Amino acid sequence: MxxxxxxxxxxxxxxxxxxxxxxxxxxxxxxxxxxxxxxxxxxxxxxxxxxxxxxxxxxxxxxxxxxxxxxxxxxxxxxxxxxxxxxxxxxxxxxxxxxxxxxxxxxxxxxxxxxxxxxxxxxxxxxxxxxxxxxxxxxxxxxxxxxxxxxxxxxxxxxxxxxxxxxxxxxxxxxxxxxxxxxxxxxxxDDETFPSEEDLEETFVTRFEQTEGIALVACSAQNIDRVVTIYRAAKRAGRSLIIDAYAAEVLKATGRDSIPQPAPGWSNLAVYIPQRQRVQLKMKGIAALVDGYRGFRIWSEQLAERASRSVMLFRGWMMKDLDRANALAGARVIWSQWEGYLTEGAGATLKSECMDRGIAFESIHTSxxxxxxxxxxxxxxxxxxxxxxxxxxxxxxxxxxxxxxxxxxxxxxxxx
Ligand SMILES: [Zn+2]
Ligand SMILES: [Zn+2]
Structure with a gap:
């Protein structure tokens, strides 16, 4: 060979x-x-x-x-x-x-x-x-x-x-x-270690408890370990995790019912479809996907009222939806992916937008x-x-x- x-x-x-x-x-x-x-x-x-x-x-x-x-x-x-x-x-x-x-x-x-x-x-x-x-x-x-x-x-x-x-x-x-x-x-x-996902869970719990409004966590929906960490921390802090259709479909695709997903038996979980995603689902002819989230949906008009009891799996472009829904008072953005992505592109834009608007921004991540x-x-x-x-x-x-x-x-x- x-x-x-x-x-x-x-x-x-x-x-x-x-x-x-x-x-x-x-x-x-x-x-x-x-x-x-x-x-x-x-x-x-x-x-x-x-x-x-x-x-x-x-x-x-x-x-x-x-x-x-x-x-x-x-x-x-x-x-x-x-x-x-x-x-x-x-x-x-x-x-x-x-x-x-x-x-x-x-x-x-x-x-x-x-x-x-x-x-x-x-x-x-x-x-x-x-x-x-x-x-x-x-x-x-x-x-x-x-x-x-x-x-x-x-x-x-x-x-x-x-x-x-x-x-x-x-x-x-x-x-x-x-x-x-x-x-x-x-x-x-050589002698340093990375924090574990359990360490991160503790940090998230503390930070969610300290956040007055909605906690927005920017992480990859495909980093399933991290989504589980965030879900567990949200639940412990008395909050629900809000996900979009992309995250919902990825979580379902794991094929593991031990992973949080919009399915019977799961609490502290909600699905919000941002405006841009609603259009995208229609254009692709897959709007019927959302029927699978019955009982888990949360609507724009509920976001402000539920903000202080919510954590949202978030990407920068979703800021528009939260703005329109007046759901950003006391919000905090937590970057939970490689910090290298903050130097340019969407990551950099999000960070500077948070700075401009006085939205707390920090990074909680492990390799x-x-x-x-x-x-x-x-x-x-x-x-x-x-x-x-x-x-x-x-x-x-x-x-x-x-x-x-x-x-x-x-x-x-x-x-x-
Ligand atoms: Zn890899
Ligand atoms: Zn690799």
Whole structure:
């Protein structure tokens, strides 16, 4: 077996790994680079069978639903089979109705925790991991007596942290080569740790209690762990969480009734359809979606009166609706995603709008990626013969932190 990383030896984003064995090939991930301005002008990596037909390319395995891992798939010849988690497929499909230039993907096979699947000469054994993206997998790939382990994106301080503990206490054995993400290197010093989702929950409870009016939380609806954190904190603070149709559909698409959603049995939850979304649903011919939220709807004229008992999952453009409804007195905006998004675009606009209007603005967030200390625990547990950094801007730090590190280049074939 041999492999090459097309993108990711020196950057976060655009991850793509090609594996070859006995004349057959598979790809692990096919992400959009973070630097890509749009899909049309971003070329596919140089892999036979992506745009043309090649019988030796057996499929693309997607570790999870973040675009830096699947974003280039819409450009691929649709005959190439896709393999991903079932919830990943449903969430991407649900989001496609709401997110600009999004698409639905169709999986040929599903990844399931610890269930090996055979793809030609490759046996892929997925391990569900803790990550800010839902239904995310690390995976072991064996072929021709060799073993590769790919970490995907993962962390140890989220709501599914037990999975990280399980991976470390029962690691894949005899790994010849491990590809390990290093997103946190350079963002956090080696002995620092990230707050856990539980820590965040406590902070949110306090802040919701201190807020006079509506608490507006700007987070990705697809960060399911975070939505659960916010929901739990809202409930503890005696508030209801208001979501829009996009969040409602994403939460339903998880297929887990343990996740808050507009369904029987859930309290402290309401669905508000902002004006712009109402128009969008009509234009797309999917206005009937809202029938599924019966009993959970909240209307413009109720927003002001319920503001002090509400937390809203929010994006900057929803400010207009709240303004019209006179629901912004005593409001607070909480940014709950990467702070890098505040330097330009919609994030920067929202922040300056809050400043101008005297709306309190702060950030409450934790990383979707493992700290250096947790990565160390992972590398030590798996103890690969060779460890290659991926999904990192700081690969030079790997040799001082981990054993058996090799630094390679994008596009370089590595014999395993
Ligand atoms: Zn990710
Ligand atoms: Zn990623």
């Amino acid at each position: 041999r492999l090459r990383i097309h993108r990711g030896t020196r950057e976060i984003g655009g991850t793509c790994i090609e594996l070859e064995s006995e004349g057959a090939r598979i790809l692990l991930d096919l992400g959009l680079p973070l630097t890509a301005s749009d899909l049309a002008s971003t070329p596919l990596p140089n892999v036979d069978g992506l745009s043309t037909v090649s019988a030796s390319l057996l499929g693309i395995v997607l570790s999870h639903g973040h675009r830096d891992h699947w974003g280039l798939v819409p450009k691929v010849n649709p005959a190439v089979p896709l393999i991903m988690g079932k919830a990943t497929e449903s969430i991407i499909r649900a989001a496609a109705d709401f997110v600009p230039d999004a698409v639905a993907l169709n999986a040929r096979h599903y990844l399931e925790h610890r269930k090996p699947i055979q793809i030609g000469p490759f046996t892929v054994t997925p391990r569900l991991v803790d990550h800010s993206g839902f239904d995310a997998y690390a995976m072991e790939i064996t072929s021709g007596g060799k073993r590769v382990f790919y970490s995907g994106d993962l962390r140890a301080h989220g709501r599914k942290r037990k999975l990280f503990g399980a991976l470390i206490s029962d690691p894949p054995r005899n790994i010849d080569l491990m590809l390990m993400e290093g997103s946190s290197l350079g963002r956090l010093s 979707g990626h493992a700290s250096p200390a947790d990565l160390k625990r992972l590398a030590e547990a798996i103890a690969p013969n060779r460890l290659i950094p991926i999904h990192t801007f700081e690969r030079e730090r790997f040799p001082s932190l981990f054993k058996n590190v090799s630094l390679i280049d994008d596009g370089e074939w590595i014999e395993i």
